Amino acid sequence: MSQGLLGATTRKVLQQYLIRFSEIGTKAPGTRRYFLRILERNIRDMLAREGISGGLEVSSALRGFLVSDDGRAPDFLRRIFGIRSFSAASEKHCTTLEEIAAEGERQFRERVTGKRFAVRARRAGTHPFTSLDIEVALGERLAVFGTVDLGTPEVVASVEIRSQRTFFFSEVVSGPGGLPLGSQGRVLALISGGFDSAVAAWFLMKRGVSCDYCFFNLGGPIHEEGTLRVVKTLVDRWQYGDDPAIIIVPFGPVVRALRQQTQEPYWNLMLKRAMLGVAFRIAQEREAEAIALGDALGQVSSQTLKNLRALGEGPLPVLRPLLSFDKDEIVARARSIGTAELSAAVKEYCALVPSHPVTAASPEVFATEWAKLDPAVLEAAFSERRTLTLRRLAFGAESALAEVATPHIPEGARLIDLREAEEYRQWHAPLAQRLSSADAFAFLDRLDSSQPLLFYCTYGLLSAELAYEARKRGLAAWSFSGGVEALRTALKVSNRQST
CATH class of the missing domain: 3.30.2130.30 (VC0802-like)
Structure with missing residues (x-):
C-alpha cells in the first residue's frame, strides 16, 4: 500500500x-x-x-x-x-x-x-x-x-x-489494525526499558487491551529515567483514549537479599519470581485482569520452557505475546513503533548470573530455594512503590540525565567510549578508550584518579548511567549529551574553529 x-x-x-x-x-x-x-x-x-x-x-x-x-x-x-x-x-x-x-x-x-x-x-x-x-x-x-x-x-x-x-x-x-484500545480490559505490563517488554505491550494494545505499567528499578535514577522515556514514547505515540500509570518498585534491596540468601545459579529465576509476586499484588490492587511479560521462549535462562514451568501459577493469567518471536523480529517491531533507539540505550539489569545460570529448574527444587528468601524484603519493596501518571509526565532540567549531561568536552577529560567494539573501530573520538558495559562498573571500582571522565555512547543513556555511578564514587564525571553523533558534530566544529 x-x-x-x-x-x-x-x-x-x-x-x-x-x-x-x-x-x-x-x-x-x-x-x-x-x-x-x-x-x-x-x-x-x-x-x-x-x-x-x-x-x-x-x-x-x-x-x-x-x-x-x-x-x-x-x-x-x-x-x-x-x-x-x-x-x-x-x-x-x-x-x-x-x-x-x-x-x-x-x-x-x-x-x-x-x-x-x-x-x-x-x-x-x-x-x-x-x-x-x-x-x-x-x-x-x-x-x-x-x-x-x-x-x-x-x-x-x-x-x-x-x-x-x-x-x-x-x-x-x-493503519495498525486490531481492535480499539480499551475494548478488551486492562493488564499490568511489566516493563524493563529494553526492546521486548515495550513491544509486548504494543501487541496487547493492538488487540484492544489497555496497559498500565510496572517497573522494577534495579539500577537507580538513570535506569528509571531511561525506562520512563521508553514508556512515555510508547504511550504518547500509541495509547490514545487511555490515561495509563506506571508503578515504580525499588528492587535493589531484593537483589541484595537474593545474593545473600539463595544459590547463585537460581538468582535470575528467583528475581523473576520475586517480580511476579509483587506485580500480582499491584495488578489486583489496580483491578487489572492479567499480567503481561515480554518473554520470548529460550531467549534467556529464565525464559526456557522448564524454567517457565518452575515459576508456577499465580492468581492472575500471565500473558506472553512474544513467546514465539525471535530477537530480530522484536527489534524490527520496536523500530516501527518508535521505541528502539531509546531501548537500545537502556542497560540490562535482570541477568544477575553472567554464566551458568540454571536453565531447567525442577519445580520442587526451585520451591525449596524460593523458601529461603525472606518475604519481608518483598513486602518492603511493595510498600515503597510509587505511581506516576504517564500522560502528564515531563522531563525537566532537574532530571537525573540532565544532572550529568554536558554538550562540551571538559578540559583534560579522559574520554571513555561505551559502544560495541565494531562501532568503536569504525569511529571514535581521538584518544578515547573503549570500555564494554559489562566491565564498566568494575572499572569504576578500580579507578582512583582526579582526572575528569567524559563517557559517551550511542544515545547518551548508558553514558549518563556510568557518569552518575562515577559521581557516587566521588569522581568528576560527565556524559556527553546527545550521544556519539552529537560528539562527532562538536569535534568537527571545534576542529574548524581551531584552523
Whole structure:
C-alpha cells in the first residue's frame, strides 16, 4: 500500500479522509456499536492531544470520515488501533454511472497520463449498476490518457460508493489494525526499558487491551529515567483514549537479599519470581485482569520452557505475546513503533548470573530455594512503590540525565567510549578508550584518579548511567549529551574553529 500521505506538509488545505476499520465488521451488531463508540473516543482523544482541528464522523457502516486542514493528520491516524487503512479522498455527489465516470475522469486524468493504471470500485447499498460497471466505464475514459494494467499498475484509480456518497482516491495508507484500545480490559505490563517488554505491550494494545505499567528499578535514577522515556514514547505515540500509570518498585534491596540468601545459579529465576509476586499484588490492587511479560521462549535462562514451568501459577493469567518471536523480529517491531533507539540505550539489569545460570529448574527444587528468601524484603519493596501518571509526565532540567549531561568536552577529560567494539573501530573520538558495559562498573571500582571522565555512547543513556555511578564514587564525571553523533558534530566544529 502506498505511504504517500505520510510526512505530509502542514500547509492548510482542507482534506477529507476515508477511514476503514479493521475486524469490527465481523462482530455482532451490539458488540460492533460498542467497539465503534470506543474507536470514536480514541480518535477524538488523538485530535485533542495533538491539537488537530477537524470534523469527525464514525458511521455504523464501518467507515469513518475526518475532515481537517492539518497536514499532520495522516501521521496520527496510522497510530489508532482498530483502523485498517485510510485514504485522502474527494467526495462528490454522483447519482448515475455516467456522472461517476465523468467525475472520475476529472479526478484521475492528470495522475494516469502516460502511466499504467487500474480502476478499482467498491459499493455498499443499492444501485442500478455494479462495481464492474464502474470499473469498465471509468477505465474506458482514462485509457485515452494512460495504459490499462490490472496486474502491476503505477496508479490505482479507486472509487468507493457508500449509499449516496461517492469517494475518489488513489492512495491507501495502512493503519495498525486490531481492535480499539480499551475494548478488551486492562493488564499490568511489566516493563524493563529494553526492546521486548515495550513491544509486548504494543501487541496487547493492538488487540484492544489497555496497559498500565510496572517497573522494577534495579539500577537507580538513570535506569528509571531511561525506562520512563521508553514508556512515555510508547504511550504518547500509541495509547490514545487511555490515561495509563506506571508503578515504580525499588528492587535493589531484593537483589541484595537474593545474593545473600539463595544459590547463585537460581538468582535470575528467583528475581523473576520475586517480580511476579509483587506485580500480582499491584495488578489486583489496580483491578487489572492479567499480567503481561515480554518473554520470548529460550531467549534467556529464565525464559526456557522448564524454567517457565518452575515459576508456577499465580492468581492472575500471565500473558506472553512474544513467546514465539525471535530477537530480530522484536527489534524490527520496536523500530516501527518508535521505541528502539531509546531501548537500545537502556542497560540490562535482570541477568544477575553472567554464566551458568540454571536453565531447567525442577519445580520442587526451585520451591525449596524460593523458601529461603525472606518475604519481608518483598513486602518492603511493595510498600515503597510509587505511581506516576504517564500522560502528564515531563522531563525537566532537574532530571537525573540532565544532572550529568554536558554538550562540551571538559578540559583534560579522559574520554571513555561505551559502544560495541565494531562501532568503536569504525569511529571514535581521538584518544578515547573503549570500555564494554559489562566491565564498566568494575572499572569504576578500580579507578582512583582526579582526572575528569567524559563517557559517551550511542544515545547518551548508558553514558549518563556510568557518569552518575562515577559521581557516587566521588569522581568528576560527565556524559556527553546527545550521544556519539552529537560528539562527532562538536569535534568537527571545534576542529574548524581551531584552523
